[in-house]
Amino acid sequence: MKTILWLQGGACGGNTLSFLNAENPDVLEFFSYYDVKVLWHPSLSLESGDKVRELLNNIVDMKINLDIFIFEGTVVLGPNGSGKFNMFAGRPMKDWVNEISKVANYVVAVGDCASFGGVPASEPNPTESTGLQFHKKEKGGFLGKDFRSRKNLPVINIPGCPAHPEWIITTLSMIINDKLTEEDLDEYQRLKIIYSTTTQFGCPRNIYFSYKVALKEFGHREGCLYFDLGCKGSYTKSPCNVILWNKQSSKTRVGTPCFGCTEFDFPTFNFFVTEKNRSGIPKRLPLGVSRGAYTTLSAVARASAPEFLVKPLIKKKEDRGNWLE
Ligand code: SF4
Secondary structure, rough: OEEEEEOOOOOOOOOHHHHOOOOOOOOHHHHOOEEEEEEEEEOOOOOOHHHHHHHHHHHHOOOOOEEEEEEHHHHHHHOOOOOOOOOOOOEEHHHHHHHHHHHHHHHHHHOHHHHHHHOOOOOOOOOEEEEOOOEEEEEEOOOOOOOOOOOOOOEEEEEOOOOOOHHHHHHHHHHOOOOOOHHHEEEOEEEHHHOOOOOOOOOOHHHHHHHHHHHHHHHOOEEEEEOOOOOOOOOEEOOOOOEEEOEEEEOHHHOOOEEEEEEEOOOOOOOOOOOOOOOOEEEEOOOOHHHHHHHHHHHHHHHHHHHOOOOOOOOEEOOOOOOOO
């Protein structure tokens, strides 16, 4: 039997909600199949008050074995490093996080906030929030860059706003089966099998991206959202167009730009506009593409775009204002 403790810091609880959306298996099937005992979870457990405090003290004193400590949200250090903005079971949550991380076999950061600081840690960061082992791009965060859990692994990050339930279940099942090693993690301590490709993999707008056919306004199925409408899918590591949300869709499939929520620099506060330099080239280029190559290739691509991509597939009928010809 493996034990899990899930705590929440500076968070909206979205990762818990996402986890509860898991299907095949759902969370109860998952817990029962792997013989997991959830010691406590803020939304799923009945215990409160003294009982939770006693449980946490027993974990810290190692009277109860803790296999996986999952933390959702930021570690809140404010005001002035005291952590008192986020009290829990009689103490600043940061103190529990510090002590529990030392005794857990594995420490998992679920969501972008716990991984990198996410929304709460954005400037001006009034709550003095930080991620468990990263503060944005910088390694360190709350636990420090040298932190290792009892199984000699750094914090395992499952970023996303929220993380997809299948990413959480996959990561946890690898941990439970003792199959997760350091080689399985990328430089931001994310599972490579989940975070090795960009959001663009599987995006149905990819052909428009290739021929540089830009979507100019929202609400159309045709055109790529990268060139004008802020899509970060070409440089964000996530499988959102491969492991679909609710098993059927993704942001870019419904016409919303990728916000880059699995990355350390999320959020950028500029979700719907592509920032460009003076020559009109996007400031952030697709992963691995140089500025020179981008300029050359995009001119060729645009000039050779097939007509069926440039003209709308379905014309808008002016007088009726709908999308049927
Ligand atoms: S930039 Fe965005 S919309 Fe365009 S192909 Fe990539 S993921 Fe899809």
